[in-house]
Amino acid sequence: MTYAQLPVDLYEEHKKNAPPTEKTDVIKTLNDDVDAVVKSENKGRAKLALLAKQLGLNTSGLTDEEIKVLIKALEKSEKFRNSRGRRK
Numbered sequence: 001m002t003y004a005q006l007p008v009d010l011y012e013e014h015k016k017n018a019p020p021t022e023k024t025d026v027i028k029t030l031n032d033d034v035d036a037v038v039k040s041e042n043k044g045r046a047k048l049a050l051l052a053k054q055l056g057l058n059t060s061g062l063t064d065e066e067i068k069v070l071i072k073a074l075e076k077s078e079k080f081r082n083s084r085g086r087r088k
Contacts, residue, residue, distance in 0.1 A: 033050050037050050048070065048074070051074065052070065
Protein backbone atom coordinates (compact mmCIF):
# COMPACT_ATOMS: atom_id res chain seq x y z
CA MET A 1 0.00 0.00 0.00
CA THR A 2 1.29 3.42 -0.91
CA TYR A 3 0.73 6.64 0.98
CA ALA A 4 -1.47 7.92 -1.88
CA GLN A 5 -3.67 4.83 -1.66
CA LEU A 6 -4.36 5.24 2.07
CA PRO A 7 -7.06 7.96 1.80
CA VAL A 8 -8.79 6.01 -0.98
CA ASP A 9 -8.85 2.85 1.12
CA LEU A 10 -10.13 4.78 4.17
CA TYR A 11 -12.89 6.34 2.09
CA GLU A 12 -13.93 2.98 0.64
CA GLU A 13 -13.93 1.35 4.06
CA HIS A 14 -16.02 4.04 5.76
CA LYS A 15 -18.33 5.35 3.05
CA LYS A 16 -21.09 3.05 4.29
CA ASN A 17 -21.07 5.06 7.54
CA ALA A 18 -21.52 8.39 5.77
CA PRO A 19 -24.83 10.22 6.17
CA PRO A 20 -27.17 10.20 3.19
CA THR A 21 -26.68 12.99 0.71
CA GLU A 22 -30.38 13.71 0.31
CA LYS A 23 -32.53 15.03 3.14
CA THR A 24 -34.20 12.30 5.09
CA ASP A 25 -37.69 12.63 6.54
CA VAL A 26 -36.21 13.18 9.99
CA ILE A 27 -34.01 16.05 8.83
CA LYS A 28 -36.87 17.62 6.85
CA THR A 29 -39.19 17.38 9.85
CA LEU A 30 -36.59 18.95 12.12
CA ASN A 31 -35.97 21.76 9.62
CA ASP A 32 -39.73 22.40 9.41
CA ASP A 33 -40.01 22.45 13.21
CA VAL A 34 -37.11 24.89 13.58
CA ASP A 35 -38.63 27.13 10.89
CA ALA A 36 -41.91 27.13 12.83
CA VAL A 37 -40.07 28.22 16.00
CA VAL A 38 -38.28 31.01 14.14
CA LYS A 39 -41.55 32.30 12.64
CA SER A 40 -43.51 32.02 15.89
CA GLU A 41 -44.54 35.12 17.84
CA ASN A 42 -44.24 33.29 21.17
CA LYS A 43 -40.69 31.90 20.91
CA GLY A 44 -40.67 30.36 24.37
CA ARG A 45 -43.86 28.38 23.80
CA ALA A 46 -42.68 27.35 20.32
CA LYS A 47 -39.32 26.12 21.64
CA LEU A 48 -41.11 24.21 24.39
CA ALA A 49 -43.43 22.62 21.82
CA LEU A 50 -40.44 21.64 19.69
CA LEU A 51 -38.62 20.01 22.61
CA ALA A 52 -41.80 18.25 23.72
CA LYS A 53 -42.41 16.99 20.18
CA GLN A 54 -38.91 15.54 20.08
CA LEU A 55 -39.76 13.73 23.32
CA GLY A 56 -43.06 12.51 21.84
CA LEU A 57 -45.21 14.72 24.07
CA ASN A 58 -48.17 16.65 22.66
CA THR A 59 -48.34 19.97 24.52
CA SER A 60 -51.63 21.13 22.99
CA GLY A 61 -53.65 19.45 25.73
CA LEU A 62 -51.51 20.60 28.65
CA THR A 63 -52.80 23.10 31.18
CA ASP A 64 -50.81 26.20 32.09
CA GLU A 65 -49.79 24.52 35.34
CA GLU A 66 -48.52 21.45 33.48
CA ILE A 67 -46.56 23.72 31.12
CA LYS A 68 -44.94 25.42 34.13
CA VAL A 69 -43.98 22.02 35.58
CA LEU A 70 -42.52 20.94 32.23
CA ILE A 71 -40.48 24.15 31.96
CA LYS A 72 -39.25 23.70 35.53
CA ALA A 73 -38.14 20.15 34.70
CA LEU A 74 -36.42 21.26 31.50
CA GLU A 75 -34.55 23.99 33.37
CA LYS A 76 -32.63 21.19 35.09
CA SER A 77 -31.10 20.40 31.70
CA GLU A 78 -27.87 22.26 31.00
CA LYS A 79 -28.68 22.44 27.28
CA PHE A 80 -32.07 24.04 27.96
CA ARG A 81 -30.54 26.58 30.35
CA ASN A 82 -27.83 27.46 27.82
CA SER A 83 -30.34 27.96 25.01
CA ARG A 84 -32.49 30.23 27.19
CA GLY A 85 -29.42 32.27 28.17
CA ARG A 86 -28.58 33.07 24.54
CA ARG A 87 -31.86 34.93 24.03
CA LYS A 88 -30.59 37.99 25.84
